[in-house]
Amino acid sequence: MTTTDIPTIADPPESGARAAVRDFVARARGGDLGSAPVVAGLIVIWIVFEILNPTFLSSTNLVNLTMQSAAVGTIALGVVLVLLIGEIDLSVGSVSGLASAVLAVGFVQLGMPLPVVLVAAVASGALVGLLFGLIRTRFGVPSFVITLAGLLGVLGIQLAVLGRTGSINLPFESWIVQFGTQWFLPAWLSYVLVVAAVAGYAWSQIVLARRRAEALLPSVPLRTIVIRSVAILVLLAAAAWYLNLTRGVGVMFALFLVLAALTQLALTRTRWGRSVYAVGGNVEAARRAGIRVNRVYVSVFVLCSSLAALGGVFAAARLAAANQSSGGGDTNLNAIAAAVIGGTSLFGGRGSALSAVLGVIVIMSITSGLALINPDSSLRYIITGAVLLLAVVIDSLSRRSRAAAGRA
Numbered sequence: 001m002t003t004t005d006i007p008t009i010a011d012p013p014e015s016g017a018r019a020a021v022r023d024f025v026a027r028a029r030g031g032d033l034g035s036a037p038v039v040a041g042l043i044v045i046w047i048v049f050e051i052l053n054p055t056f057l058s059s060t061n062l063v064n065l066t067m068q069s070a071a072v073g074t075i076a077l078g079v080v081l082v083l084l085i086g087e088i089d090l091s092v093g094s095v096s097g098l099a100s101a102v103l104a105v106g107f108v109q110l111g112m113p114l115p116v117v118l119v120a121a122v123a124s125g126a127l128v129g130l131l132f133g134l135i136r137t138r139f140g141v142p143s144f145v146i147t148l149a150g151l152l153g154v155l156g157i158q159l160a161v162l163g164r165t166g167s168i169n170l171p172f173e174s175w176i177v178q179f180g181t182q183w184f185l186p187a188w189l190s191y192v193l194v195v196a197a198v199a200g201y202a203w204s205q206i207v208l209a210r211r212r213a214e215a216l217l218p219s220v221p222l223r224t225i226v227i228r229s230v231a232i233l234v235l236l237a238a239a240a241w242y243l244n245l246t247r248g249v250g251v252m253f254a255l256f257l258v259l260a261a262l263t264q265l266a267l268t269r270t271r272w273g274r275s276v277y278a279v280g281g282n283v284e285a286a287r288r289a290g291i292r293v294n295r296v297y298v299s300v301f302v303l304c305s306s307l308a309a310l311g312g313v314f315a316a317a318r319l320a321a322a323n324q325s326s327g328g329g330d331t332n333l334n335a336i337a338a339a340v341i342g343g344t345s346l347f348g349g350r351g352s353a354l355s356a357v358l359g360v361i362v363i364m365s366i367t368s369g370l371a372l373i374n375p376d377s378s379l380r381y382i383i384t385g386a387v388l389l390l391a392v393v394i395d396s397l398s399r400r401s402r403a404a405a406g407r408a
Contacts, residue, residue: 008066010208037357037394038343041387049369056369059245065361065368066243067181070256071096071318072331073360075311077263077336078304080356081246083339084267085300086281086348087143089132091150092335095125095305096312098154099326101161103313104168104322107176114176114224118313125309126302128154143301151332156274157326169324170316181318183251190240196304197261198236203231252314256357259307263353276300280348311335330381337384360388 013259033263049056075092082089099121126220132146162168170177185193205225212219243249267273278286279296287293315331317320342359372378 002229021250035343035355035358037391038341038355040357041341041390042358042362042365045365045369048115049365052367053372056372058384059242061368061372063243063247063250065319065357066253067250068368070250070252071311071314072334072338072363073256073311073356074259074314075331075343076356076360077260077353078307078311079335079339080278080344080351081263081276081300081307082143082304083280083344083346084276084348084351085296086149086283087136087297087300088336089143089301089304089308090147090332091132091154092129092304092308092311093329093331094151094154094158095128095308095329096315096331097322097325098128098158098161099125099309099312100316100322100326101158101168103176104170105163107174108168108170108234109165114174116250118176121150121313122309125305125307125312129302129303129305130298132305133301136301137294137297149257155328158327161323162324163188167321169321171321174315176317176322180252180314181320184248185251185254185280187240187244189193190244190254191237193254194236194240198229198233199262201232202226205229241318252317256314257308259359260353265355267352271298277349280350281351299322306403308335330384333384334360334367337388337391341387343391344391378385 009293046057055061075096079092080091102121102124103117106112106120107114109305128150132143132150135141135146136143202225205220205228206222209219209222209225240249258260267276275291275296278289278291279293283293286296312327315326319326338359339351339356340346340359341362342351342355342357344355344359366383367386369381370383
């Protein structure tokens with residue numbers, strides 16, 4: 001084969017915009033809706049709440065919304081990993097509460113150095129996940145049962161760690177509280193990070209397209225990649241500019257976005273990530289392909305609980321306290337709902353870490369909007385449950401469409 005015979009990603013005669021639309025329509029007909037339903041739903045939610053309360057889309061409120069999203073979003077990243085292998089973790093709320101308790105007791109009552117306490121808090125989550133993974137692989141107990149028992153057991157440990165005090169306040173002048181409440185990126189740095197993120201996205205898409213073309217597989221045209229990248233750049237730059245009108249982009253929220261990007265990179269660019277998708281798609285086929293399924297299970301449960309613990313640390317930093325209700329309430333509901341609403345399939349094998357970002361923004365938008373209009377508290381749970389049910393229905397219909405098109 002000569003050099004001229006090697007496939008490239010040269011642009012087709014039609015325009016990039018027309019090709020992008022044609023590609024989206026083709027994927028939608030095959031049941032691959034991507035993030036379109038989530039984005040459309042988010043736009044509707046924002047329009048409704050802005051009509052009901054004109055301060056909803058103010059820069060100040062959106063800054064608060066992003067800061068509130070960091071803790072739940074970090075927990076949702078772990079839930080995405082578990083759902084990708086077709087499992088579930090109902091204990092993420094309790095694990096986050098345990099981590100916040102370890103942080104508060106170690107730092108305030110025991111006077112341990114903050115870095116040591118942070119490691120201990122995340123390690124407590126990792127140990128819980130390791131236990132779940134070993135029980136799942138050694139005894140074959142369904143993850144639903146394991147993590148439901150874990151929810152109760154870890155909650156008991158959390159209460160024992162807190163002791164009779166029940167509530168511990170973190171020093172407001174400590175850097176962990178400042179990180180959760182007062183640290184924001186300089187405006188110029190937020191724009192630099194936006195450009196760097198879009199450049200990384202564009203480069204990864206170009207490399208992927210070239211590899212697929214060399215393997216004689218369908219690939220995304222270069223012009224389409226450029227159009228997508230420019231659109232994302234404009235959107236993210238506008239968001240950063242709007243947030244910078246007041247306090248700006250919170251450091252904690254920026255760290256959550258970095259974690260989401262790293263998780264997505266691990267899922268799409270590593271052998272471990274491909275194994276996760278393979279196990280979620282078909283466990284037996286993955287096992288026959290030589291994938292060590294048990295190791296994948298254990299690693300995913302460890303990562304899920306570790307991220308839940310890190311989310312608990314973020315929540316404690318945001319509230320400057322840890323108490324018996326930390327990780328309780330609707331933490332589990334919001335984290336799991338964020339993963340599912342963002343587009344991660346409950347059936348395993350489909351989804352992305354970035355779906356947690358979209359999902360948690362939807363959940364926090366509902367929470368923030370309802371707080372502004374101050375309706376009966378029951379309405380919040382009803383609306384969140386309805387949105388979650390709608391997301392699952394869309395997922396089920398998409399799965400049926402993919403099966404009919406031979407792409408399941």
